[in-house]
Amino acid sequence: MSQSGSVKLENVVKRHGSFTALQGISLDIRPGEFFALLGPSGSGKTTTLRILAGLESVNEGRVLLDDVDVTHAQPGERDVAMVFQSYALYPHMTVAENIAFPLKMMGTPAATIEDAVQEAAAKVGIGRLLSRRPGQLSGGQQQRCALARAIVRKPRLFLLDEPLSNLDAKLRVDTRAELRRLQRSLGVTTVYVTHDQEEAMTVADRIAVFMEGRIVQVGTPKEVFLRPANAVVAAFIGTPPMNLMPAKLAGGQVRVHGAGLPAGGAHGLGERDVTLGLRPGDLRIADQGIPARVEFIEDLGDSVIAIVTVGDQHMKMRLDQHAVPQEGQQVFLSFAPAAAHLFDRQTGERLPSD
């Protein structure tokens, strides 16, 4: 188990001409952590990863690996391995030669290389495919080959850029669990870029949420899910994502479309405009509450999603199979006070709950 591999970014700014891709980001990643960079397209995740790899320079700030300033170090001097979305395998080389490549570049003796290749290939389950070429492998096998090439030289840091995005949905789910197991067994610090929140939530020890070149929240998957730092993060995390609607706080209640309901934190916040956030699984059909109309029912087999309108706004709620209303039915929605997320209407920042 490697105990080294801490990563620190200090106020890193990256500009492309007049466009600022990273607006001063800071991060602290612990040795052995599986750390996801999550955010929508264009938010700066890949740029951050490339800066860690040394493939991209910075305009301001510092990059430290194991407390050593590597801001200006070349990629080859950093002891990091990167796996790209495209795998970037050499098509004319066999699987064994592809995996061996990084060791060959380092001048490792042939006998040592052979053992290391066998070991790395076995770890990712492609030990029988060593004599094939990449063109003779499935997408999942190519992805494993790229992973084997990354782990073969036991770097102190793995950088993975959407490594599962070329796989079909089922294989993605299987492979991400394997990736998690592999990372645990190797103990190597891993930074993992994805725009898929479910993937980040399931593989990562901690997540940094990127929006428009800034990190807006860092936390465990649970923390980010249970206490999103602002309304944008709240709307990005969860399947289906959190419902957000304009509301008012008054008299210790949250008021929406004529209904007043108790909400955690509402007492201490006085009278003000807020954005109320409710997860689809936290909404209930009740005898009284927020008036809504059931528009569509989506039966997912193990659960049911109802799309309802409150005023002119669509919301999604997850329902029990046994309590499904009719399409077109008028209902009332309710929720437990602790399930209400309150955000400042203007800034979108999370408001304190009790």
Ligand SMILES: Nc1ncnc2c1ncn2[C@@H]1O[C@H](COP(=O)(O)OP(=O)(O)OP(=O)(O)O)[C@@H](O)[C@H]1O
């Ligand atoms: N060489 C470049 N010149 C100009 N702009 C660039 C360059 N490289 C990246 N950008 C811009 O920087 C921003 C961040 O890009 P980056 O690739 O880091 O985003 P991302 O979060 O990884 O997105 P995706 O999920 O789509 O890969 C984007 O708006 C992108 O267009």
